[in-house]
Amino acid sequence: MPVPKGRGLVSRSLLRENAYRAIRDAIVDGTLAPGERLNDGDLSEWLGVSRTPVREALARLDQNGLVQTKPGRYTIVSPLDVRAVRDAQSVTAALHELAVREAMPNLSEVELDAMREANARFAVALRRTDVDAALAADDDFHDVAVTACANVALRTVLEQFTPLLRRLERLRFSSLSGRGSVAQHDRIIALCEAGDTEGAVSATRANWQTLLPLLDATPSDEPLADPGSALPPNS
Structure with a gap:
């Protein structure tokens, strides 16, 4: 029986969603303060996941207005607007x-x-x-x-x-x-x-x-x- 082509997609999706919710909640409860710089490596170590789901989570948080990203420069927690x-x-x-x-x-x-x-x-x-x-x-x-x-x-x-x-x-x-x-x-x-x-x-x-x-x-x-x-x- 051939290996299904979709294998692994569910776990990756869960990792991305879990990373998003963890970072989002840390921003909402003030653990990550307005203006604080966010480092992919630090977040990956904290969450125990690779950088890929962290980066995907940060991109989603950027769209939602909770972080601000300047590609190649920095990502920060958005100031309250x-x-x-x-x-x-x-x-x-x-x-x-x-x-x-x-x-x-x-x-x-x-x-x-x-x-x-x-x-x-x-x-x-x-x-x-x-x-x-x-x-x-x-x-x-x-x-x-x-x-x-x-x-x-x-x-x-x-x-x-x-x-x-x-x-x-x-x-x-x-x-x-x-x-x-x-x-x-x-x-x-x-x-x-x-x-x-x-x-x-x-x-x-x-x-x-x-x-x-x-x-x-x-x-x-x-x-x-x-x-x-x-x-x-x-x-």
């Missing part, structure tokens, strides 16, 4: 509204319970000032509708732009508790349970728009500094 984050917020908010609208016919008690459980974890994490757990629970809450709507294109775009918002939440808003989000999430759940599509979409919009006043307070041409870890804003 208010204009880029504003654009990402606009797209992300609209897609989460669409996710809720398309998910409504598919929401059963199972999905509603998953939303309640995620929001409960979110509230506990906020009380404990556990940033990682709060962000994970917030992601899990919103992901219920994203999964239920079964729109692959929507998820793909969200995966591109959400890291820009999560990075901002960590690096800029250290004074924001985010506790208002718990009540906003509860309202979204109640409206979904009641079958009120327009109400749930409106509540989702309000939830994501709480980031706007914070963006408005910062000039678009002013880079955002790194004051350390922060609790998430009302998203």
Whole structure:
């Protein structure tokens, strides 16, 4: 039997995806700081992979705005750009509204319970000032509708732009508790349970728009500094 021509492609794809997610997460959580130079060799050693998946991951991160590359010169972690984050917020908010609208016919008690459980974890994490757990629970809450709507294109775009918002939440808003989000999430759940599509979409919009006043307070041409870890804003 001939050896299949596609042999090895899956493992390479997984290596590339794992490298991308590891570097992306390190940028989002501040392990790799804005302006920091990224060396292929150092990243390869850290991740335990060859330079090829690292370079492919960096090319993807460049497209997503998380790194900046000058071929043959350097690759750095992108400085936080208010204009880029504003654009990402606009797209992300609209897609989460669409996710809720398309998910409504598919929401059963199972999905509603998953939303309640995620929001409960979110509230506990906020009380404990556990940033990682709060962000994970917030992601899990919103992901219920994203999964239920079964729109692959929507998820793909969200995966591109959400890291820009999560990075901002960590690096800029250290004074924001985010506790208002718990009540906003509860309202979204109640409206979904009641079958009120327009109400749930409106509540989702309000939830994501709480980031706007914070963006408005910062000039678009002013880079955002790194004051350390922060609790998430009302998203």
